[in-house]
Amino acid sequence: CCSACEIMICLFVSLQQCVWGKVKAHPLQHCRRYTTAGDSGSNAGKIVAASLLTVGGGLGSTILYAKWDPKFRANIEKSVPYSDQLFEMALGPPPPPLVPLQKKPVRVTITFTFPLSVFDACLHKDHHEPALKERPAEEVSARLAQQDKVEQDALAALTAGLEESLGSSAKTTLQAIGAQEAVLTAIATHTNKLKEAMDSQTPPDEKSTQWKALNEALSDRTRAMEEAEEALLKAKGELEILRGVINSAKQSKIDAARPQILAAEENLHSMIVDLDKVVTKVQTAQTEAKIMSQYSELVNEAKAQFQQELANITPEIQANWKGLSGKLSADDLNSLIAHAHRRIDQLNRELAEQRVREQIHIEVALEQQKLEDQKALERAVASALEHRREDMRLEQEKKVQEVREVMEAEMRTQLRRQAAAHTDHLRDVLKVQEQELHEEIMNSKMMEQETHYRRLTQEQLDTFTLDMNAAYARLKGIEEAIDSHVIAEEEARKAHQLWLSVEALNYTLKSAGADSPTEPLEGAVGVIKENCAENEFAQALASALPEESLSRGIYGEASLRARFYDIRRLARRVALIDETRNSLYQYFLSYLQSILLFEREQVAPPAKLAPEDLDTFRLLAYATYSIERGDLELAAKFVNQLRGASQRVAQDWLKEARLTLETKQVISLLLAYANAVGLGTTQAP
Amino acid sequence: MSEKELGQKWDRCLADCAVKFGTGLGLGIVFSVVFFKRRTWPIVFGTGLGLGMAYSNCQNDLRSRYVLHSKVAKEQ
Numbered sequence: 068c069c070s071a072c073e074i075m076i077c078l079f080v081s082l083q084q085c086v087w088g089k090v091k092a093h094p095l096q097h098c099r100r101y102t103t104a105g106d107s108g109s110n111a112g113k114i115v116a117a118s119l120l121t122v123g124g125g126l127g128s129t130i131l132y133a134k135w136d137p138k139f140r141a142n143i144e145k146s147v148p149y150s151d152q153l154f155e156m157a158l159g160p161p162p163p164p165l166v167p168l169q170k171k172p173v174r175v176t177i178t179f180t181f182p183l184s185v186f187d188a189c190l191h192k193d194h195h196e197p198a199l200k201e202r203p204a205e206e207v208s209a210r211l212a213q214q215d216k217v218e219q220d221a222l223a224a225l226t227a228g229l230e231e232s233l234g235s236s237a238k239t240t241l242q243a244i245g246a247q248e249a250v251l252t253a254i255a256t257h258t259n260k261l262k263e264a265m266d267s268q269t270p271p272d273e274k275s276t277q278w279k280a281l282n283e284a285l286s287d288r289t290r291a292m293e294e295a296e297e298a299l300l301k302a303k304g305e306l307e308i309l310r311g312v313i314n315s316a317k318q319s320k321i322d323a324a325r326p327q328i329l330a331a332e333e334n335l336h337s338m339i340v341d342l343d344k345v346v347t348k349v350q351t352a353q354t355e356a357k358i359m360s361q362y363s364e365l366v367n368e369a370k371a372q373f374q375q376e377l378a379n380i381t382p383e384i385q386a387n388w389k390g391l392s393g394k395l396s397a398d399d400l401n402s403l404i405a406h407a408h409r410r411i412d413q414l415n416r417e418l419a420e421q422r423v424r425e426q427i428h429i430e431v432a433l434e435q436q437k438l439e440d441q442k443a444l445e446r447a448v449a450s451a452l453e454h455r456r457e458d459m460r461l462e463q464e465k466k467v468q469e470v471r472e473v474m475e476a477e478m479r480t481q482l483r484r485q486a487a488a489h490t491d492h493l494r495d496v497l498k499v500q501e502q503e504l505h506e507e508i509m510n511s512k513m514m515e516q517e518t519h520y521r522r523l524t525q526e527q528l529d530t531f532t533l534d535m536n537a538a539y540a541r542l543k544g545i546e547e548a549i550d551s552h553v554i555a556e557e558e559a560r561k562a563h564q565l566w567l568s569v570e571a572l573n574y575t576l577k578s579a580g581a582d583s584p585t586e587p588l589e590g591a592v593g594v595i596k597e598n599c600a601e602n603e604f605a606q607a608l609a610s611a612l613p614e615e616s617l618s619r620g621i622y623g624e625a626s627l628r629a630r631f632y633d634i635r636r637l638a639r640r641v642a643l644i645d646e647t648r649n650s651l652y653q654y655f656l657s658y659l660q661s662i663l664l665f666e667r668e669q670v671a672p673p674a675k676l677a678p679e680d681l682d683t684f685r686l687l688a689y690a691t692y693s694i695e696r697g698d699l700e701l702a703a704k705f706v707n708q709l710r711g712a713s714q715r716v717a718q719d720w721l722k723e724a725r726l727t728l729e730t731k732q733v734i735s736l737l738l739a740y741a742n743a744v745g746l747g748t749t750q751a752p
Numbered sequence: 753m754s755e756k757e758l759g760q761k762w763d764r765c766l767a768d769c770a771v772k773f774g775t776g777l778g779l780g781i782v783f784s785v786v787f788f789k790r791r792t793w794p795i796v797f798g799t800g801l802g803l804g805m806a807y808s809n810c811q812n813d814l815r816s817r818y819v820l821h822s823k824v825a826k827e828q
Binding site: 637645 | 818
């Protein structure tokens with residue numbers, strides 16, 4: 068292809084020469100025709116002026132455009148030396164390049180200030196607890212006994228006091244009640260006597276006796292009332308004393324006395340109630356008696372008045388006018404009758420008046436009675452309420468007492484039960500200890516013999532076990548040895564197989580021809596995979612082989628070497644061509660360079676590559692050196708560093724070289740592994 | 753084979769050049785004879801045209817690897 072190229076260029080040049088030669092003649096002739104009139108001086112001047120103008124125009128336009136387009140300016144500055152100075156003179160310094168603004172990160176420092184809080188917990192706990200010692204048991208019991216005795220004494224005193232006061236108060240109360248009842252009877256007799264006296268149907272002589280009896284009854288009554296008053300006062304005093312005693316007994320807080328206190332209270336209450344009842348009875352009787360007396364007074368008054376009137380009218384007639392009815396004359400009778408009529412009229416008038424006043428009086432009396440009734444009712448209600456309250460309180464106290472007793476009884480039973488359980492437990496423990504002691508004493512002698520006998524049997528057993536263990540261990544050892552032998556043989560066989568298959572693979576590599584690749588390695592690799600299915604390493608390696616080598620085979624080193632030289636020639640020829648420079652003119656220049664550049668074909672590569680070593684020609688020299696020494700890998704590495712068109716040219720070769728290297732590497736690994744395994748499994752004789 | 757690629761390109765190039773040169777020459781001659789009274793310049797012009805086209809083609813072919821293809825993205 069390059070020879071054809073040269074021929075073409077020659078043709079072209081010659082043609083051009085021909086053409087140019089033809090054409091050249093005419094403008095000269097024309098020039099000569101046209102320029103005969105002018106002189107050469109102005110001609111030259113014109114030419115000089117024209118050239119100056121062109122150059123100046125070019126420069127000016129360049130500068131103007133550079134002013135407008137900074138990129139153009141940068142380009143020119145790069146390519147034309149000293150243009151940057153010119154531009155600086157003409158336009159000033161170049162505009163600074165745009166740099167993206169960097170935002171400074173705002174640092175916000177947050178300072179935490181934790182206020183230190185000092186907890187000054189000074190708890191002044193000065194516990195001066197008293198040194199508690201446990202008192203000894205006897206002291207405790209003595210103290211308990213003492214406490215009990217004290218309690219008993221107090222209780223006895225209390226009960227005695229209670230009983231005494233109860234007795235006295237009961238006596239006095241009974242007395243009072245008796246007195247009150249006596250009063251009642253006295254009042255009743257008096258009233259009866261009074262009634263009888265009022266009743267005027269009794270003969271006159273009996274009247275005086277009646278009146279006397281009445282007086283006696285009255286005096287009786289008054290006396291009885293006085294006595295009753297005294298007795299009542301005394302009884303009330305005694306009851307107060309009893310109440311005081313009961314309160315003090317309550318305050319002493321001895322539990323055992325409670326029922327007695329309760330009973331005393333009950334008694335007190337009942338006595339009060341009875342007294343009150345009797346007093347009310349007496350009061351009602353008194354009011355009735357008062358009414359009766361008032362009535363008797365009225366009647367006496369009327370009688371006296373009548374007698375007085377009668378005496379006024381008939382002065383000679385003395386008392387007891389009833390017996391004088393035969394001795395009276397007609398005048399006396401008339402005057403008596405007239406007086407009687409007058410009296411009747413007067414009485415009628417008085418009656419009428421009285422009737423009129425009756426209503427008012429009745430109302431007033433009713434009002435008074437109502438008031439009195441109200442008062443009596445209030446009093447009665449108050450006293451009844453008091454009695455009820457007392458009753459309820461006493462009931463409550465009784466109930467509380469009952470409940471307390473029940474609870475105490477229950478607690479006692481529980482404690483008893485616990486004590487019983489404790490004693491049972493103690494009994495059991497003691498029994499067990501007794502048994503143990505018994506056994507120990509009994510069996511101490513037999514134990515010695517037994518231990519001796521046991522020791523002997525144990526020794527026998529131990530020796531027997533040892534023998535058995537030894538025999539067993541030996542058997543196991545023999546078995547293991549045989550097994551390991553079998554395993555080792557198996558391993559050796561496998562290793563041998565692996566080695567054979569890897570050797571087969573290695574042999575296929577030799578089937579590479581001058582320009583043709585080897586046979587496809589599929590077969591050999593398949594064999595390896597089949598035979599060494601358990602060997603993971605071999606499997607991994609076998610599958611690491613590249614696809615191309617399996618399907619198509621690889622090229623041998625010799626063919627690669629030969630091909631390399633072609634590559635080298637081509638790469639040198641297109642050394643200048645890359646992305647930026649790829650016109651035909653560049654191709655021509657590159658070709659020219661490759662012809663004119665003289666260098667050594669092979670140069671020893673340095674240990675480290677410097678940047679100037681990355682030149683195409685240098686790299687190719689290193690690669691040639693390496694490949695002549697048989698180091699395909701190093702040559703491939705150098706070829707890999709080519710850039711541009713040279714790289715493209717060497718691409719395929721590089722790929723092939725890589726394939727070959729890879730396959731060779733894997734195969735060498737497999738070989739090494741097979742050898743190692745084989746070495747490992749062979750046993751020294 | 754990547755090394756053969758360059759050679760193939762050159763072969764194409766030359767073939768193309770020959771064809772275009774011949775065609776240019778031919779057409780030049782034709783035009784010169786028919787339209788331009790047997791002047792030389794159409795022949796030269798045609799040949800030049802042909803060679804120029806061949807040169808341009810050759811360059812493009814050799815360059816084809818490095819040319820960046822851009823597309824105007826549709827505005828969404």
